[in-house]
Amino acid sequence: MADIGSSVDILMVEDNANDEALTLHELHKYHLTNRIQVVRDGQEALEYIFCTGRYATRDIKEQPHVILLDIKLPFVDGLEILRRIKQDQRTRTIPVVMLTSSREERDLIESYRLGVNSYIVKPVDFDQFKESARTLGMYWLLLNKPPKAA
Template identity: 45%
Template sequence: MSDRTLLLVEDDPQDELLTLRALKSAGVCNHIDVVRDGQQALDYLFCQGEFSSRSGAVLPAVVLLDIGLPKISGLDVLARLREHPSTRHVPVVILTSSDEPIDLVRSYRNGANSFVRKPVQFAEFARTVARLGVYWMATNEPCRGA
């Protein structure tokens, strides 16, 4: 099990519960932080605002980022992460209900590491999220000291 954190950015409380359930049953992450809008996500990752006490903390091993977020959209959050040197290399997986080609293109253009559609059927959803957890928390080697 990884000691590192997974950051889930999700505004839908039920999707949050289901994602957490799937991640826990996959048993790959010890520590999951959840933020619920785009501004919170930026505050968390840049250690500012309500998260200023996180200052100096390591970045999450992966950010699971929804697109349709309140305040700042997931795509804008992603663009700002890629602009800033400290967050340029943090792995970001877009996890969304959208299957619009335009969202896919924009996600990669803004620097997403992966684009995953949330399946509506829970069994498939659970499998997908579990695979994501295993890959990004256990298999993938993040960029250190960037």
């Protein structure tokens, strides 16, 4: 985990330690894990993104290049976090990728309605999972040119 306050490439909001470990394992393989911040629930995610509470000392201008967001989270769910990010002028340009177990169409539709940048269903098949993690990292960190944060 990166130090508080320092710039990170990826913010990963994931309450499942297994999924976290698997994702990190794959990202690590492609040397993408050096600047990754993991938070375990919705509330912490909001505090991190909006620099409040535990992360009050963080600079809001220093935002990750991409946020990986699970939908089912303790305290505040992923869709709510997405809504807050996309409503706020300071954070709306951060690319958000839903990385979730949910295959429900309504979650997918709601996510896109709220302005998600990508929606990826976590596959059970590990080979597929690896592929997802790899392309995800490559695309959002290496290929995608984010707009300058406001």
